[in-house]
Amino acid sequence: MIIESFFKKISGWVLCLSAVLVMAVVLPRMFDLAFRQGAPTPFILYSPVKDLFFLSGSTPDGQRVYRDETGRQYDRMEFMMATPLFWYRNVFAWNSMPETIQGVLITREAVEEGYQVFRYRPQDLKEPPVPLWPLLESASEFSDLRLPETMFWKDGGLVFENGLTRKKDLEMTEKVNNALSEAGFSFPVKALWGNSTTRKPHDDGYFIRDAEGSLFHLRQVRGEPVCMDTGIRGIGEIRHLAVTEDRRREFYGYLVTDDGRFHLLMQENYRVESLDLKDFDPETMGLIFMADLLGRTVVYGDEEKIYALRLGLDYHPVHSYEEERIQGLSSGASRVRSMLFPFVVQTRAEYGRGADLRLDFSDHTSFAGILFFLVLFMVIRKWWKGTFFFRLHEAALLFLFGIYGFFVLLVQIYPCFEKKGQKSLFGLR
Amino acid sequence: MIRAFIFKEWLKLRWAFLGLSLLGFSFLLFTGHGLYREFAAGPAVPIWQNLVERQVMFFSGLKYFGVLAGLVTALVQWLPDTPNRGLRLQLHLPFPQMQGVGILVLCGALTVIVVCGLMIAALLLITQYFFPWPVVRSVGLTVFPWMLAGLPVYAMAGAALLDISLLRRVIYGIIGWQMASLYLAGCGYAGFEGVLGLYGLMALLMLFAPFISAERFKRGTL
Incomplete structure (x- = not known):
């Protein structure tokens, strides 16, 4: 009962x-x-011509608005002319590119070489859902990158499997793990970050965190695995690292540490450039990094607020702007x-x-x-x-x-x- | 008595079990054949890389298999006994009523679990033949919640079929549909990793849903 x-x-x-x-x-x-309610996130660019941030966005009723940080409105062409280093293709096509900006001679080659954009999203903090990577050739003699015959995953060490035989490639596994050991790597592998696509200008390999929290750099150079200790210490535990692999080759990528700070990992001696981003929270905020010939722009924010920071070529702040967003629900x-x-x-x-x-x-x-x-x-x-x-x-x-x-x-x-x-x-x- | 209950349920459910298994295995055969042709055409690494980079799900046709299994099992198990109130006879046998219902629900749930379990096992077998271990693991973690969706669907479909009030049937139907949609949310590869235990527990608890409807069915009152 x-x-x-x-x-x-x-x-x-x-x-x-x-x-x-x-x-x-x-x-x-x-x-x-x-x-x-609310409009989509505005797109913010820094104008080196007017030394102001320019915003391109939509009103809640869907109307496109171009304005600067003071609220003055522009039409689309004026907006592009004010931010010529981002819209350089259009501005050069209109023959409207200034000869010099801030005293620097502007040529199409120089603008193209100085241009880089990458984006960070909070979901990038999570591990990839299918943790399988190819070890690409970092010193390829060819113009394009080719997929190797093996792919690897982490299981204490790195385990390689051959795609032709569908069996574990013991030789490659041993070679790579030996290269890690010789570089002073303490097993097991704690985290591994890299960009596995072949659709990129070159390959910068993978960054691996060992059991002691040290960061190692693994690449394949002319068929042989090469591993180096980056020597990065004292910035806290690395939570996320993204390899950006841009033609500019100024930095390997960016990293986010457990204290929520955002850093760039420079190619010069693995130097870490820590950006001072006010109120940046990697858990909730997205970020766009834009490099141009004259400086760097970092725009980040969430549903409530958006921040923009202009940095000089030496990564010192030049100008900043922040704006409350009317997003989500009204207070009532x-x-x-x-x-x-x-x-x-x-x-x-x-x-x-x-x-x-x-x-x-x-x-x-x-x-x-x-x-x-x-x-x-x-x-x-x-x-x-x-x-x-x-x-x-x-x-x-x-x-x-x-x-x-x-x-x-x-x-x-x-x-x-x-x-x-x-x-x-x-x-x- | 318990053996008789189980035998009676087996007589009803065996064709559903067979039909669902055939359907699932046919689909897996088709998927396996597609993979075989693709892998026979060239090296494996570009296919692996394509899966990693674009998050291609070669088994996405299995997404609603769990829901189908739950629904078919509930219909086959309860529908023959409800229109002419045949189930009332069983509920009046000299055997504890709720325990009797428990055996029926267990038989139905086991049918769903075994059919879905077979599909997962067969899918993982095919996957491990063509892909490395991390892919096999991610495929398992992706397909498991889809199959779990079968249990709430089976339970709420059973509750709706057994109940005698139209309004309650509609409400139970909505609850079942919404519960299933939680398990089928498009979360990409291994999206439920870390919360699978919670969702699994929720699916198992849902199996208690048809008991109160069976009680009402026996009494024949609202």
């Missing part, structure tokens, strides 16, 4: 909680869809959302790839919402059943789940389920 009763009770609660779960996923999404809608939904079930990993299953609790205003639905339920109960009387599970549902519990109870006490004897939607009695 106890087992019978247990099955019924657990069945009722499973149905009830699954309804709460589904509502806690779907209802906040519907609310956001209805009330979310945000307060209503907090009141309505005491928590939201997030099934997508925040700012990253993949799935999740976590509760995001609202702030203290959700108590007002819970109280409101409690009173509302009492009124409805009095109206339909003539009593304010609460059962324990009803109180628990309302106090714990707010609006979600209210809807569950509403369908439970709905008159059509109350006509005859033992019945309720979720069977909770």
